Amino acid sequence: MRAAFYTRLGAARDVLAVGEQPTPIPGPGEVRVRLSVSGVNPSDWKSRLGIGRVMTDPLIIPHSDGAGTIDMLGAGVSRRVGERVWIWNGQWKRAHGTAAEYIVVPERQAVALPENVSFAEGACLGIPALTALHAMRISGLREGQTVLIQGGAGSVARYAIQLAKLRGLRVITTISGDDKAAHARDAGADETINYRREDLGAPIKALTQGQGVDAVIELDLARNAAAYPSLLRPHGTVVVYGSSAAEAPLPGVWLMRSSITLRFFLVYELSEQDRAAAIDELTGLLKGGKLTHAIARQLPLADVAEAHEIVEQGSVIGHVVLDIA
Numbered sequence: 001m002r003a004a005f006y007t008r009l010g011a012a013r014d015v016l017a018v019g020e021q022p023t024p025i026p027g028p029g030e031v032r033v034r035l036s037v038s039g040v041n042p043s044d045w046k047s048r049l050g051i052g053r054v055m056t057d058p059l060i061i062p063h064s065d066g067a068g069t070i071d072m073l074g075a076g077v078s079r080r081v082g083e084r085v086w087i088w089n090g091q092w093k094r095a096h097g098t099a100a101e102y103i104v105v106p107e108r109q110a111v112a113l114p115e116n117v118s119f120a121e122g123a124c125l126g127i128p129a130l131t132a133l134h135a136m137r138i139s140g141l142r143e144g145q146t147v148l149i150q151g152g153a154g155s156v157a158r159y160a161i162q163l164a165k166l167r168g169l170r171v172i173t174t175i176s177g178d179d180k181a182a183h184a185r186d187a188g189a190d191e192t193i194n195y196r197r198e199d200l201g202a203p204i205k206a207l208t209q210g211q212g213v214d215a216v217i218e219l220d221l222a223r224n225a226a227a228y229p230s231l232l233r234p235h236g237t238v239v240v241y242g243s244s245a246a247e248a249p250l251p252g253v254w255l256m257r258s259s260i261t262l263r264f265f266l267v268y269e270l271s272e273q274d275r276a277a278a279i280d281e282l283t284g285l286l287k288g289g290k291l292t293h294a295i296a297r298q299l300p301l302a303d304v305a306e307a308h309e310i311v312e313q314g315s316v317i318g319h320v321v322l323d324i325a
Contacts, residue, residue, distance in 0.1 A: 003100030039065030066098030067122030143168035152184035201230030
């Protein structure tokens with residue numbers, strides 16, 4: 001099979017190659033998926049550079065997200081050949097991800113893809129959509145409350161904004177430019193704040209009559225935690241799904257005095273119960289056409305290095321995916 005791969009860590013154009021690799025065969029409880037599209041996420045280039053991970057195998061086929069069609073069944077599998085599916089955790093704690101013509105995964109990791117959702121859109125679900133869904137599910141937010149979603153033009157944030165509006169929430173989000181503000185508003189954001197032009201505290205207080213927001217959906221704890229005293233109301237919640245540093249300074253005394261709840265999670269490590277609940281909700285939303293998906297660039301597999309560079313540099317707004325078929 002044709003696949004993208006690397007055998008050492010480093011810059012995209014230095015280490016990524018495209019060539020022939022052995023075609024996998026499913027074992028008991030597994031399915032083989034002929035992939036049509038592979039999704040590229042920030043975690044993919046970070047892994048390639050060795051940020052937060054080590055090279056655990058001599059050859060890595062990258063990417064956790066993807067979509068395609070089941071073409072072979074292992075023993076004991078109740079699925080059917082020809083079923084359209086999307087993949088989660090394709091390359092999490094395993095060497096062979098979705099940047100290939102085929103992938104073998106346990107059948108639970110191949111989720112039925114509704115007919116009204118394209119393969120390119122399906123390749124955006126495993127990390128961005130599930131992260132946003134779980135963040136909203138554990139936020140404790142109720143209809144009529146206000147949420148601050150950090151990084152409103154990001155892939156996770158776009159889904160989080162839509163999910164928040166579907167729950168009847170008021171959404172404030174941070175952005176760094178007019179084009180990103182437009183992107184966030186297109187997803188449904190009520191208010192945008194350019195964090196490069198002004199501190200968040202004053203506009204947040206103005207927008208919430210001095211009370212602060214009910215919750216923050218946080219993509220970078222290390223960078224943003226110091227500002228929480230100016231953003232959150234007492235008994236508010238912060239849901240953290242990412243951080244740019246291994247350790248983050250926290251305003252601990254203020255957090256205690258204000259009875260702030262901190263919730264942490266990593267989308268790769270959701271419990272079976274939490275993941276099943278998120279997938280069930282996501283499937284219903286997809287079937288009902290309730291979510292929009294922003295595909296910024298769709299490149300051929302041969303351009304995998306360029307795709308990694310685009311995501312690493314943040315040079316586009318929206319998802320970057322690779323056509324495999």
